[in-house]
Amino acid sequence: MENNNDKIICSELFQKHRKVEVVLYPAVLAWKEIEKSSKRSSGTCESEHRQTVEVCEIVAVHKTEDEVDAQARSHTKRINQPSQQYPYAFTVSYVRKTRQHLWRCADVTFHCADQQICEQWIQVTNEQLSILTNRPKNLLVYINPYGGKRRGERIYEQKVAPVFRRAGILTDVIVTERANHARDHLKTEANLDDYDGVVCVGGDGMFSEILHGLVTRIQTDHGVDQNQPDAELVPCSLRIGIIPAGSTDCICFATQGTNDPVTSALHIVVGDSQPMDVCSVHHNGVFLKYSVSLLGYGFYGDVLADSERNRWLGPARYDLSGFKTFLSHNHYGGTVSFLPADDNVGHPRDKLQCRSGCRICQHKPSSKDEHDEASEEKEKPADDSDRGWSVIHGKFIAINSASMSCACPRSPKGLSPSAHLADGTTDLILVRKCSRLDFFKHLLRHTNNNDQFDHWFVEVHRVRKFRFQPWHHNFVPLEDASERPLSPDLSPISSLQETCDDCTAESSWNCDGEILHHTAIQVSVQCQLIRLFARGIEEQQDAEVAV
């Protein structure tokens, strides 16, 4: 055994029926077969095939206590078996990256002749793992047993708990008994100091509960008033892990590229960290909700409202309600005002997708910039003609604010394919009144590679704040001709007033899968307020790194 230079430990061991040289470097475990060469009298030569695992992707190392080894140690018959000569063994569990962002926990077992060497390997590997301080040791787990196909508990017990056990993570598990159980427990009861993170087993609605519980708790603990739209919110130190067990699971899909419970568990174990923007939603200075994925008025609000009546259908309820809402083809009048983002965060149509280590998300605006902007705003009269704000009056089939791509299995590139997870902005998508066929074409483009923003009736803006005011019977603003799109549907101002009956209907807001009870809202993006146990979507060529 060597112990020089950057090698921490190096031994000749046995793996299955092959003799291998195993080396632990400071950041990498590597092994390669040493072949017995019949042609060379001197003995061994190295095979080309070296396998490597990064230490930060090792789940755990354990002494191997299986039947084969027990047999081997008991000095029975099969004297020529390698396990007889190498009766001590340890197993390294590690992350194996397969296709399409799917991770699996793989095991490799190394046999040794000497008990001390075996124990030394376990010890030094564990020492290397203990340097990785970003790994959670204690987690608080909430399971929604009624999310998605009602498989939350089974998914956790069968797929996730074994991975946590293997990694030596301690958990407190709460299976929720009612809606808002998890939120209320986090808000008032949970002793947050006991945990390094919170795990949500459920869908986007369940995540929303955890988000509200955690963010509200932190603000209360720090004396921050959430009702102040300009309050500087305190970021959460606890990270949130998402085990997908819901219907859409877009927050999980958009932050790790797949909806797979084992993959999520492994991102938690290795201690990944992905900052994420949170939108705060207010109504006349009163706090309503937070949102991290979709805030949708019109189409997605109506789909959600209708789908709640068919919850028994499970995830299929969205297909039914989507179809019904599409046929009803409603549109809604309203005024949207927004504060555009700075140019340095790109544009929703720039095709620069947010990926692991995204450069745009690393440019976090300093709190000083935000403060300057906030105080500048206060000095101005609070109406929509404020400098920097744009105002659009119109009849909309959908108003969607996507703070992240909102990619999900139904729409693998999402509502706004170039939206960023942590840039402090949201992509505001306005879909104007158009024909059913046009709207169908727009929807269809969410499922293929065509640009869903390339329609005369769709516009998209990257914004830091926006407001929405639905039109009322006694308040239908005169349209500013300069704000209109170049549309065949343009109507003169007089006819807008005559036809206002068909545009004063109100929809509701879909806020990460929860209905909001107010339609007039003010939205402000809180840059990187929370962190997930995720790393964003990795570029595809990163796959197959390990064995």
Ligand SMILES: CCCCCCCCCCCCC/C=C/[C@@H](O)[C@H](COP(=O)(O)O)NC(C)=O
């Ligand atoms: C012609 C067929 C066209 C299909 C177009 C599909 C576009 C799909 C875009 C989906 C974007 C979903 C954004 C996520 C919303 C979730 O927060 C919410 C709640 O998810 P949950 O039930 O809690 O997992 N789900 C829905 C459908 O509103």
Ligand SMILES: Nc1ncnc2c1ncn2[C@@H]1O[C@H](COP(=O)(O)OP(=O)(O)O)[C@@H](O)[C@H]1O
């Ligand atoms: N024990 C429970 N009983 C009923 N509803 C619950 C329970 N726990 C959580 N919920 C609620 O269930 C709703 C849907 O949960 P979610 O996990 O997002 O599933 P889905 O993706 O199918 O909508 C959420 O609004 C959440 O507040």
Ligand SMILES: [Ca+2]
């Ligand atoms: Ca964003």
